[in-house]
Amino acid sequence: MSPESSCTPLKEPVLVIEPGRTEQNYWADLWRYRELFLILAWRDISVRYKQTIIGVLWAIIRPFLTMVVFTVIFGRLAGLPSDGNSPYALMVFAAMLPWSLFSTALGEASNSLIGNAHLISKVYFPRLIVPTATVVTAFVDFLISFVILLGLMAYYRFAPGWNILLLPVFIFLALLASLGPGLWITALNVKYRDFRYVIPFVVQFGLYVSPVGFSSNVIPEKWRMLYSLNPMVGVIDGFRWCILGGDIPIYRPGFAFSLVIVLFFLWLGISRFRRMEKSFADLI
Amino acid sequence: MADIVIQAESLGKKYTIGHQAGNGSYVALRDVMMQNARCLWRKTRDLLRGKPIVQGDTTEEVWALKDLSFEIRRGEAVGIIGRNGAGKSTLLKVLSRITEPSAGRVTIKGRVASLLEVGTGFHPELTGRENIYLNGAILGMTRREIKSKFDEIVAFAEVERFLDTPVKRYSSGMYVRLAFAVAAHLEPEIMVVDEVLAVGDAAFQKKCLGKMGQVAQKGRTVLFVSHNLVAVRNLCSRVILLQGGELAEDGLTTHVIDKYLDLGREDKFESVWDDPAHAPGNHVCRLHSVCVRDESGMKANVIGSDQDFDIEIEYWNLRPNAKLGSTVVIFNQEGTCIFSSISNHDAHWHSKPRPAGLFRGACHVPRRLLNEGRYNITVILFSDNYSGVCRVDECVELEISDTGGVRGDFLGEVLGVVRPMLEWTVQYLTSETDSSRGLPHEH
Numbered sequence: 001m002s003p004e005s006s007c008t009p010l011k012e013p014v015l016v017i018e019p020g021r022t023e024q025n026y027w028a029d030l031w032r033y034r035e036l037f038l039i040l041a042w043r044d045i046s047v048r049y050k051q052t053i054i055g056v057l058w059a060i061i062r063p064f065l066t067m068v069v070f071t072v073i074f075g076r077l078a079g080l081p082s083d084g085n086s087p088y089a090l091m092v093f094a095a096m097l098p099w100s101l102f103s104t105a106l107g108e109a110s111n112s113l114i115g116n117a118h119l120i121s122k123v124y125f126p127r128l129i130v131p132t133a134t135v136v137t138a139f140v141d142f143l144i145s146f147v148i149l150l151g152l153m154a155y156y157r158f159a160p161g162w163n164i165l166l167l168p169v170f171i172f173l174a175l176l177a178s179l180g181p182g183l184w185i186t187a188l189n190v191k192y193r194d195f196r197y198v199i200p201f202v203v204q205f206g207l208y209v210s211p212v213g214f215s216s217n218v219i220p221e222k223w224r225m226l227y228s229l230n231p232m233v234g235v236i237d238g239f240r241w242c243i244l245g246g247d248i249p250i251y252r253p254g255f256a257f258s259l260v261i262v263l264f265f266l267w268l269g270i271s272r273f274r275r276m277e278k279s280f281a282d283l284i
Numbered sequence: 285m286a287d288i289v290i291q292a293e294s295l296g297k298k299y300t301i302g303h304q305a306g307n308g309s310y311v312a313l314r315d316v317m318m319q320n321a322r323c324l325w326r327k328t329r330d331l332l333r334g335k336p337i338v339q340g341d342t343t344e345e346v347w348a349l350k351d352l353s354f355e356i357r358r359g360e361a362v363g364i365i366g367r368n369g370a371g372k373s374t375l376l377k378v379l380s381r382i383t384e385p386s387a388g389r390v391t392i393k394g395r396v397a398s399l400l401e402v403g404t405g406f407h408p409e410l411t412g413r414e415n416i417y418l419n420g421a422i423l424g425m426t427r428r429e430i431k432s433k434f435d436e437i438v439a440f441a442e443v444e445r446f447l448d449t450p451v452k453r454y455s456s457g458m459y460v461r462l463a464f465a466v467a468a469h470l471e472p473e474i475m476v477v478d479e480v481l482a483v484g485d486a487a488f489q490k491k492c493l494g495k496m497g498q499v500a501q502k503g504r505t506v507l508f509v510s511h512n513l514v515a516v517r518n519l520c521s522r523v524i525l526l527q528g529g530e531l532a533e534d535g536l537t538t539h540v541i542d543k544y545l546d547l548g549r550e551d552k553f554e555s556v557w558d559d560p561a562h563a564p565g566n567h568v569c570r571l572h573s574v575c576v577r578d579e580s581g582m583k584a585n586v587i588g589s590d591q592d593f594d595i596e597i598e599y600w601n602l603r604p605n606a607k608l609g610s611t612v613v614i615f616n617q618e619g620t621c622i623f624s625s626i627s628n629h630d631a632h633w634h635s636k637p638r639p640a641g642l643f644r645g646a647c648h649v650p651r652r653l654l655n656e657g658r659y660n661i662t663v664i665l666f667s668d669n670y671s672g673v674c675r676v677d678e679c680v681e682l683e684i685s686d687t688g689g690v691r692g693d694f695l696g697e698v699l700g701v702v703r704p705m706l707e708w709t710v711q712y713l714t715s716e717t718d719s720s721r722g723l724p725h726e727h
């Protein structure tokens with residue numbers, strides 16, 4: 001026989017589980033599980049370099065070598081023109097940063113649910129945490145590459161203007177841009193595994209279509225609005241503007257359009273994810 | 285009366301499964317192509333409707349849970365038992381919000397922590413220490429909670445030396461000990477446990493059961509799914525039996541467990557072997573029959589708890605001048621041995637050479653010894669110097685039904701494997717109620 005508690009318990013959450021019922025306190029739940037979010041990201045990062053000799057140094061070597069290759073090939077050998085009077089290598093690297101953030105975040109988010117299938121089928125937590133935690137992992141990689149970028153700027157003796165203070169805005173925008181489609185694709189991937197093959201293709205295709213290797217100013221005026229349908233156009237332009245200074249102006253209407261696209265995909269991603277969330281454990 | 289913390293109303297869960305058409309039916313290429321086309325059409329149609337893709341040629345709907353309704357009050361420890369495939373794990377998944385029900389609803393008051401698997405989220409590359417934090421966070425503990433309980437967890441798991449080794453190097457025993465240690469230190473209002481105690485060695489299982497018992501006694505509500513009926517009996521005051529996804533029984537532990545063990549069991553009223561050539565035994569003696577007789581001498585299988593009964597064994601002695609004897613062993617439904625009795629107090633024939641022929645031995649069991657419930661009887665025959673001749677398990681089934689003598693006016697469940705009627709004496713000592721003044725001396 002259990003003893004009756006003499007004091008009334010704190011107001012307890014009352015939960016009703018019914019088919020088709022959306023969770024009222026989902027967002028409160030997300031806040032309660034906020035630590036899990038960081039712990040999953042920490043898990044993914046710390047697992048990468050276990051049982052390696054040089055460990056974390058790999059995180060620096062890879063972007064460093066990429067940067068060297070860029071500088072040599074695009075800067076010296078290819079002789080491609082750059083915008084304004086900033087060196088070409090810097091222009092490309094400044095665009096590679098957000099692009100690799102986007103592509104890593106999108107790629108990892110798309111596979112995150114399937115990769116954590118053992119968790120999804122055995123424990124309850126708001127499933128939104130899983131793809132969002134992978135975006136955090138991509139962000140950490142970004143930070144390391146950003147340090148390399150600063151090193152590159154020092155090498156070219158290129159001092160950034162005040163614009164660089166606005167960089168966090170564009171970083172956040174890049175994260176949102178990857179989160180939106182990432183959520184949608186990962187939810188779809190659970191049901192129809194075809195999407196696993198779609199993402200690598202889209203990312204590769206996107207690398208050539210987005211203004212990474214070239215400046216978006218080369219696009220003729222009449223096509224610019226259409227070109228801004230690619231959400232990363234606005235983000236990359238913004239990054240370039242922040243890092244390389246006001247030499248490279250932002251095409252404002254295009255940027256606004258990209259912003260709208262990012263927010264639209266974010267809304268779409270979250271709503272589709274929430275709707276399919278209940279059936280994940282059955283399908284995964 | 286404690287309030288209701290879990291209320292399920294007509295809960296149902298449906299799954300769609302696929303079937304492959306038999307290979308033999310589609311031999312011609314035309315048939316194979318038709319079948320594939322039909323399959324593709326069905327999958328496209330499902331895709332457009334937003335339904336999941338089911339592999340196979342035909343589909344079928346299976347209800348894993350059907351019209352399940354029950355109430356659980358605060359502080360109850362409820363066991364959920366049933367055959368494999370009865371829907372126990374599905375029920376737990378619905379209660380843990382891992383999967384959504386297809387029909388009905390559940391209202392839950394309070395936080396639920398569910399333990400459906402040990403080591404959920406354990407990553408083999410991370411060390412024991414890191415995995416404690418990871419697993420704890422996944423199960424819903426905050427970092428601060430884990431830190432404050434860290435030493436207790438490590439002590440419970442007994443893995444201090446190996447805390448900084450990657451978990452992939454642990455033995456399976458260490459792995460489950462660590463996993464269970466983290467889960468055992470959760471402190472939710474409602475705890476849902478699915479067969480996770482079936483891991484580890486005997487000492488560890490005892491530790492786990494002890495911990496679960498503590499959790500239940502602290503006033504937390506526990507839902508416990510297990511095949512280990514002894515654990516269920518010890519932990520739970522109430523048991524729910526699921527059969528084919530439906531609620532078959534819901535009530536006191538002993539009653540429901542007995543009902544469960546009844547399923548699929550054939551009753552054995554007596555065992556008779558008419559042909560000596562095929563009866564159990566050897567060239568010395570062979571068993572003829574085993575049965576139970578009540579006080580009036582009739583063969584019976586249900587004996588009242590206030591009645592004596594006899595276990596009657598008939599056997600042939602095939603070798604003149606053999607010295608024979610028999611033993612009866614009584615087991616309860618879970619296989620626990622209640623007692624055994626050897627026939628060496630029989631005045632007539634014990635240690636005396638017997639002529640060839642048929643003998644009957646009767647073991648007289650007094651009333652008010654066995655607790656109510658079902659038992660089965662094992663018979664052993666032995667010859668000179670207790671050398672075994674044969675042993676037959678579960679010859680006869682016996683049910684002791686409560687006729688009220690020992691329980692008196694108590695209406696609840698009387699615990700124990702035996703139910704003796706013992707004498708109690710109560711004396712009035714003094715009118716003082718303060719023990720510090722001391723009691724008056726006994727004269």
